[in-house]
Amino acid sequence: MASRYAYKYSLAALVFSRLALAQTPGTQTAEVHPKLPTYKCTTSGGCVQQDTSVVLDFGYRYIHDGATSCTTSSGVNTSLCPNQATCSANCQVEGVNYASAGVSTSGNALTMYQYQTANGKTSSVSPRIYLLGPDGNYVMMQLNGQELRFDVDLSTLPCGENGALYLSEMSATGGRTSSAPAGAAYGAGYCDAQCPRETWRNGTIDAAGPYCCNEMDVCINLP
Numbered sequence: 001m002a003s004r005y006a007y008k009y010s011l012a013a014l015v016f017s018r019l020a021l022a023q024t025p026g027t028q029t030a031e032v033h034p035k036l037p038t039y040k041c042t043t044s045g046g047c048v049q050q051d052t053s054v055v056l057d058f059g060y061r062y063i064h065d066g067a068t069s070c071t072t073s074s075g076v077n078t079s080l081c082p083n084q085a086t087c088s089a090n091c092q093v094e095g096v097n098y099a100s101a102g103v104s105t106s107g108n109a110l111t112m113y114q115y116q117t118a119n120g121k122t123s124s125v126s127p128r129i130y131l132l133g134p135d136g137n138y139v140m141m142q143l144n145g146q147e148l149r150f151d152v153d154l155s156t157l158p159c160g161e162n163g164a165l166y167l168s169e170m171s172a173t174g175g176r177t178s179s180a181p182a183g184a185a186y187g188a189g190y191c192d193a194q195c196p197r198e199t200w201r202n203g204t205i206d207a208a209g210p211y212c213c214n215e216m217d218v219c220i221n222l223p
């Protein structure tokens with residue numbers, strides 16, 4: 001299991017030849033969120049199962065214009081994405097195969113793998129995922145006066161690997177807009193206290209440099 005993993009509990013052109021709105025979900029791979037039921041408990045009402053699932057971060061996805069990736073090793077493809085509007089017109093974001101991304105769930109258990117092997121080749125997938133509510137937005141945890149409870153199995157987390165569960169103050173919708181409609185359902189909107197420079201910020205190109213969000217680390221595991 002693991003790698004730096006996280007439930008993100010947010011506190012909080014159509015061009016004639018290219019029918020794509022950026023960050024409009026593409027049609028090559030369906031986005032099927034692995035179910036991960038969570039529970040809300042009160043002394044009077046007991047524990048009530050919540051219809052929650054997990055979603056892989058936006059930056060791990062194939063974002064393309066139908067033929068070419070809109071992401072390069074050094075950022076966005078500047079021909080396809082010279083600016084936000086053109087990028088929105090050109091690019092679409094695909095769903096992911098969660099098993100290949102190193103993420104699976106079974107009942108209320110989540111397993112994450114740092115490495116995956118495909119066609120005899122092992123590579124680092126190091127998934128980062130967020131907790132999604134039934135409305136397709138991130139779950140906003142209101143933890144004041146509450147308890148957050150979970151179990152972590154570190155027994156197979158090897159030396160040098162890091163698994164983490166933390167809260168970050170992200171937009172519940174993942175910054176969803178009419179020109180970047182994928183939003184939280186495609187894992188957009190990541191932000192943390194290390195002020196990351198993301199290639200894709202809020203599901204669109206990051207033209208504004210680093211940005212910061214409040215973060216509260218709940219469980220960072222360095223065996």
Ligand SMILES: *[C@@H]1O[C@H](CO)[C@@H](O)[C@H](O)[C@H]1NC(C)=O
Nearest residue numbers: 065068069072077078079080
């Ligand atoms: C960027 O996109 C253009 C247009 O599709 C393509 O010709 C070019 O090879 C791409 N560049 C990179 C670095 O992928």
Ligand SMILES: *[C@@H]1O[C@H](CO)[C@@H](O)[C@H](O)[C@H]1NC(C)=O
Nearest residue numbers: 171174175176189191202211
């Ligand atoms: C993402 O979008 C949300 C909602 O529009 C906005 O409140 C937030 O500031 C944006 N975050 C960044 C880092 O641009």
